[in-house]
Amino acid sequence: MAATHTQIFLTGATGKLLPYFHYIHYNVDFILIPGYIGGTILTRLLSHPKFNTFKITVLVRDQAKAKRLETLNITAEVGSHSDLARLEELASNADVVFAAANCDDLEAAQAINKGLKKRKEATGNLPILIHTSGTAVVCDDAAGMTGSEIIYSDANPIQIESLASTQPHREVDLSIVDAGIKGYLRSYIVLPSTVWGLASGPLVDMKLQNPHSQQIPGMIKIGLARGQGATIGQGRNLWPNVEINELGDLYMLLFDAALSNPSVPHGREGYYFGAADEHVLSDIYETVSKELYGNGVGKGVEPTLLTRDEAIKFFGNEWLATKVMGGNSRCRADQPRQLLGWKPEKGTSDMVDSIKAEVEVILARVHETT
Structure with missing residues (x-):
């Protein structure tokens, strides 16, 4: 980069609660602040060896958050994702x-894009854009069956x-x-x-x-709201999984590689799946239901079928339940492993074991x- 410092702009470190699962309540809205991946x-970045060469700007929604973030030696701009002119300016x-x-x-x-x-x-x-998408992009219409x-x-x-648009x-x-x-x-x-x-x-401390993801905590909250663990279809569909800190490793490996080597695949070749292992969705549904039942929630240990009306109630529309949670999202993280040296160590058994702590928290x- 021509500048003395690398200027970094980050969206999603904190901010507005996204629609996915936001209507699930159990007496209280217990999602505090989004920003699980962005945070x-x-x-x-705050612990990066080259942090002193970065000038980091984040977009937040209120001045109180901005003041707290600025104690970490970063710049916090007050605004929202819907302020398109502001987004363009910050990206520029x-x-x-x-x-x-x-x-x-x-x-x-x-x-x-316009700002860049x-x-x-x-x-x-050429500025660098590291965008967070999701493996739901490859989902089919299995509906858990x-x-x-x-x-x-x-x-x-x-x-x-x-893939269709x-x-x-x-x-x-x-x-x-x-x-x-x-x-x-x-x-x-x-x-x-x-x-x-x-x-x-x-x-998180501030x-x-x-601190919570979406899918597993979402199913926990659905179980709390309906008084019984749930299954979407028969839970036979397959999804990949990745532990949050190992996903953080992937982002930093990609960030470092993009800064040092412009030939690292980008554009139409620049996809990087955050996928360490794979699970059958019934593994999640059954474990969530068991842990809830062990904590006095539910009439039995086995999850029961989420109805169409419940899917609309808890997901906002049936499509999110059947297409995303109920779809097959199978993929391999070949580029992260082969080109970036990403070596995730935690897998499905670790994920299943983690559900107990999620329920308790x-x-x-x-x-x-x-």
């Missing part, structure tokens, strides 16, 4: 943008390009790849899978980061506030 990225001042907020917000993505185009025109250097033999590789751009997250991904093809930026799209584990670090928070 983990920021935590890693950045050498690197980590986009870790709403991966389905096309207008926000386009604003960031301005950065390229002003400096002559069957597995699949189709496995996507992030080293196979032709296979990824075969109507797939989850795909419209935004395509807009970012297109901006790279037009020469505005170098795009790297990270696609986390079922991310699990409790986040930790200074942002109550600026949500969520129940404790409920009991503290009721």
Whole structure:
């Protein structure tokens, strides 16, 4: 980079609660602040060996959060993801943008793309965009009733390009790849899978980061709300998984590689699946139900079928339940492993074991506030 310091702009470190699972309540809304992945990225940047060469800017929604974040030697700008002009302006001042907020917000993505185009025109250097998508992009319509033999590789751009633009997250991904093809930026799209584990670090301690993921805590909250653990279909569909800290490793490996080596695959070849292992969804449903029952929630240890009306109630629409949670999302993280040296060690058995702690933490928070 031409500048003395690397200018980094990050979205999604804290912010507005995303729609996924946000309507699930059990006497109290016990999701504190979103930013599970974005907060983990920021935590890693704060402890990065080259932190003193970074100038980090994050977008937050209120002045109180901004003041607390600035004690960590970063710049916190007050605004929202819906303020497109502000997003464009902040991106135009950045050498690197980590986009870790709403991966389905096309207008926000386009604003960031426009800002990075301005950065390229002003400096002559190609800025870097590391965008957070998700492996739901490869989901089928199994509705929890069957597995699949189709496995996507992030080293196979032709296979990824075969995905319909109507797939989850795909419209935004395509807009970012297109901006790279037009020469505005170098795009790297990270696609986390079922991310699990409790986040930790200074942002969690300061109550600026949500420590919980979405899928497993979401099913816990559904179980609490309906008084019984739930299953979507028969839970036969397959999803990959990754532990939150090992996902943080992937982001930093990619960040370092993108800064040091412009030939690292980007654009249409720049997909990186955050997938360490694979599980059958029934593993999650059964364990959540068992742990809830052990804590006095439910009439039995076995999960019961989530009805169509419940799917609409808890997910906002039936499609999120059947297409995303009920779909097969099978993929291999070939590029992270082969090109970046990513070596995740935790897998499905560790994920299943972690559910007990998730249930206990969520129940404790409920009991503290009721």
